[in-house]
Amino acid sequence: MFLNTLTRRKVYARWTRPGKFDRNLIVIGAGAAGLVSAYIAAATKAKVTLIEAHKMGGDCLNYGCVPSKALIKSAKLAHHIRHADHYGLQGTTPTFSFARVMERVHGVIADIAPHDSVERYADLGVEVLQGYARLIDPWTVEVAFPDGSTQRLTTRSIIIATGAAPFVPPLPGIDDVGYLTSDTLWDKLRDRTEAPKRLVVLGGGPIGTELAQAFARLGSQVTQIEMAPRLMIREDAEVSALVQAALERDGVAVLTGYKALACGVTDGAKWIEVEHQGQTRRIAFDDLIAAVGRSPRLKGFGLEELGIPVNRVVETNDYLETLYPNILAAGDVAGPYQFTHTASHQAWFATVNALFGSFKRFKADYRVIPWATFSDPEVARVGLSEAEAVAQNIPHEVTRYGIDDLDRAIADGSAEGFVKVLTVPGKDRILGVTLVGAHAGDLIAEFVLAMKHGLGLSKILGTIHIYPTLAEANKYAAGEWRRAHVNPALLAIAERYHRWRRG
Template sequence: MTDHIKVDLCVIGGGSGGLSVAAGAVQMGASVVLVEGGKMGGDCLNYGCVPSKALIAAAKHAHAMTTGAPFGITPVDPEINFAAAKDHVRSVIAGIEPHDSVERFESLGVQVIQDWGKFTSPSELQAGGKTIQARRFVIATGSSPFVPPIPGLEDVPHYTNETIFDLRERPRHLIVVGGGPIGMEMAQAHRRLGCEVTVIEGATVLGKDDPELAAVALSAIRAEGVEIVENAAVEQVRKAGDDITVSTSDGREFTGSHILVAVGRKPNTGTLNLDAAGVETNRAGVIVDASLKTSNRKIYAIGDVAGGKQFTHLAGYHAGIVIRSALFGLPAKASDTNIPHATYTDPEIAQIGLTEAQAREEHGDALEVLRFQFAENDRARAEGVSAGLVKVMVVKGRPVGAGIVGPQAGEQISLWSLAISSKLKIGAVAGMVAPYPTLMEVSKRAGGQYYTPRLFENKWVKKVVGLVQKLP
């Protein structure tokens, strides 16, 4: 006989968003069941953020050995043990796994069912031979790599972000299909680890980023030897011996030894039987309102599966919204205007709020764009990382967007995330005192650009100063 479980909250999916909801809810006194049929930690820990950044770190060490000449350090060709680099990736995952483990969540009081869940009614879910009846459900099943129906691809061994980190033999020539953040991060990392790399993109590489910022990063990546092909849709893939040949819409052919498909992601909804739950979906995922509720008001959806931006930190932010709503009955709405994102190429690219193009469309002539170059920062010059800039979109004295391309952009964007989410005026950033010499001074100086024409190019300011100086 099937066991019946009645709880306050059933969380479906043990990725970053689902784990945050489950941990927060149970520690606040709610009874919680967590259902996960795959690996605890989800995509971020096992196939995405964590392994990719670990591999990028290994690649950075290899690259440093070849670029020391300006500092008086003789460049050498590194001896790269590709399998050992993957061991580093695995060890980083292993170090984090206990925090996301079944054992930890059971110790918190969460009942964990390691199976795939399937709705049988608007208020019941089956998993692990049990029927779960919950006052609220949270769908946090994430997304998976989308593999397009390219002729021949199904007959050719290919990798996605879910399998590339298991590859222990260094590719001779990696062909990356897709020039988004995942594709470009992996392209540069593999190039630095000794692979020939070609990126093929059907539209514009890093096309969702501000073009001015993306151009700086792409120039650096090309200079390292990554071949980047844009506006060339892949039409066919075929394998002959040890070679894989990719044919594109413009009639060209590219040959390599391995192929990574990184063209986007699809929501994980297939096994949930959402029709039985009365939950509406579209191609992007589960349809939610601003409070993250689905068409079944007892069911929430968060993170990638909710059909919006696909970032781990967004899923964590969504978790907080759900906890306020489901546990405390408080009105809570999600907004993506205060959600930053970063691409961890070298240099990094980060963005919060509106890009310049979006801000011009929304605010017209009221927009002021502030810029400050890393080349004018003393710390950046000392570190030899002076390519890049901070760019801030300001309307009526308040930043509505900021973008950074340069060293540690992913770290530095947090300042602008705070400013925008807290609705601070640009003077708050311009007036802060940053330690010298630090890269953060670039953001401060960018904020100060708002006052340059108002103070140094204003004749009335000069007249007032002149009058004051005549006073005894």
Template sequence: MTAPVPMTTAGRRPRLRKGVLHADLCIIGAGSGGLSLAAGAVQMGASVVIIEKHLMGGDCLNTGCVPSKALLAASHAAQSARQAGRFGVDLPEPVVDFARVHAHVQGVIAGIAPHDSVERFEGLGCTVIQAAARFTGPAEVEAGGQRIRARRFVVATGSSPALPPVPGLAETPHLTNETVFQLTELPKHLLVLGGGPIGIEMAQAFRGLGAQVTVIERASILPRDDPEAVAMLRDILIREGIALIEGAQVARIGPGIEVELGDGHIITGTHLLVAAGRKPNMDGLDLALAGVETTPRGITVDARLRSSNKRVFASGDVAGGPQFTHVAGYHAGVLIRNILFGLPARVDYTALPWVTYSDPELAHVGLTESEARLANHPVQVLTQPLSGNDRAQAERTTEGMAKIILGGGGRILGATILAPRAGEMIGLWGLAIQSKMKIGAVAQMMAPYPTMSEISKRAAGSFYTPGLFSARTRRIVGWIQRLLP
């Protein structure tokens, strides 16, 4: 979904001359990054062409962030009913009407879609072409029979689910994030291939709605996150009834949704969801004709997001970097400064946040402990259990933690939070890292009571605990008290 932009007078429109459409900026891909860039650029006075061959809003709106969070919301509602007894409120086992859950998910998409629609962007002053784009040269693109020449091009085509090279997978009916939200009946036993954020979120969502779920992961689940926090989340998932098979090689996938592991063990389900990574969408763009260099990871770009053709930039997943919707939105700001104002703006992922929307949520920003040690920082780790938080006690959600990574002099390098709504709390630490704050700034912050966010202040305050309650401090206080009248 694009960032909200106020409706203003329509921008300067591209001009058609001798059959060729001329624009300041041509954006290929109408996902989150492309639309954020288009909305900003056109209202700042640039003439903009948007080319999209499929759905406006891209993966985030139609098959990613929005439908997944809508499905998780339904799952959380069911789980809340099951767990109400801990508050003395006994409810019957929830009855899940999955057709209505599907309608809820699609209704959320429909409610947001007008914000990303052709009509809205045409109204802003963009020219929208709904067709596949391909480069015909270093400064020209063709789409739907229309030639487009622009001062600058931005490829923002996103990514698609990658299918691992497992024998039999291509021939076996399977789901990806592009098809799983089309289900109108609840799977009886969902096998999830991949234990990354998408796999874990969907596993917990379908389990909460009543499906049997097995996750198969070749390494460990959520390998990018802090192992201590992942271990706590793993225990929660297992208690909820999700079968986690980690360190498993898949030898074959056969008919009837049958997964054979490397040790010969066979797991049979009713549905298979493949969540084993993503690949950049570059097919059919003829990037070589534009002199744009690529790798299997995506378009090769510099810190300004420029490709080997300085007229062509890349944004979001196709740029080969972190694959998050908020990164695509961040890229839009970098590109506006580069393309519209000629400023040498560069990407900086020092304060990059990410969240796995499990229950509880697992959020991180900056360096993990292992990354900080590999970078030879003088690492100090502050931890605070969620069980020490009064709001968590009141809501009976005490499994979680905050883990703060510090460098020399108390400089904040990274943070991990495992807690309900951790994604809402991690922004404080992102701001602290981006602003090069030291831990004292957070420790001195006044946090409202009782809130989950107090865990951040308490973790920061623990930095001073050894010194404040030391024998030296007691001696100093004793001297001062004897001197005071």
């Protein structure tokens, strides 16, 4: 305790602390982490100011989760119309205006926007300022407003929740071809009557995979380029193979193990040059989406001037505190995950530690973090994958249930995928779950709950699941584990008992 106090004093030594403070908390950024932080602060009656330079709701509402899922829904419906014969109906080529699809996407954003609006948060007791925030010292934030005016505010604590932005690879010529990102495509493609005719998606992670499949289903000729040997490299190889096969059925040309070298325009025609196994080729396209990852927003907030260490993200300790304990970070800017739900999760720890840390601090808990990729079929995971368990030499057993055997999936025409559960050898304690199939992102929740609260597969097996539902896949996976762990000696005794009872 004494050493911590001494260290803190040294950190603050060159700054003059204000005699009093305007606020208890200032939150910089109104994305998921910032909104939740401001909400919690207001709910505990703290005086809190939320500063946002652009749009309330951040990336998830305006550029990421919401618009992409709206697009995926329209694309899935087009897919079902095209393949209606799979359901005993007349399959036909869907006719639609792409501009109407994009109009619906923006309509969905508008319908959800009130949840994250200035008005809602003002009603909750949050002061919301639209402007650019910059740290002046550990307790002072300067806000630059659009009209050119500035205001300085003092506060006991600050939470940095500035999010992330798409990373654009430094390919020669990429600026010349007018690339799109997951942030810009929603406005730049908004008024087109047709989807891009020839589309290159650069990147084979979740964002690139979702967009490649959606645009292919909406009529684009899509080429997806990934430098890694397979799509979705963080998942097990069998997951990558299943997803790639699904994309290829939808017409996506998936190029894995291909390195992008350069982009250019020749006689008005755009192209990208790629290299694979020593051979180069050029791929013509009309539009290109750069979806190779996202980089935290770290510049322009005064972090450098205060000497707050930043590497790939803002460096924080287990309590989400930066070099200055009263300045914390949450969400994409803090890492280690870039998920909206993780940002919200971190926001609780950051806010409680910021406001009440002098009494008790809480370490951010990353033990059970789920995520999903909303391809078709969906991919969801929580905990260890099989490849991770092997790489880390963690003893484990693998239990698998094929969704192709599930009654509801067969009835729905979605009998594809599997549930794979990793457990401690000889025990039903869950180490990780990978779920591939329709609504995997929803079905994983039961396993998340079980892992969070230490419930094993026996508890899932003993829970009544409605028939016929997709959720039964979780129960049947637990049943597969149970069958593999029946005691043969007890079965032999039971068999002799029943023989004796027959006389």
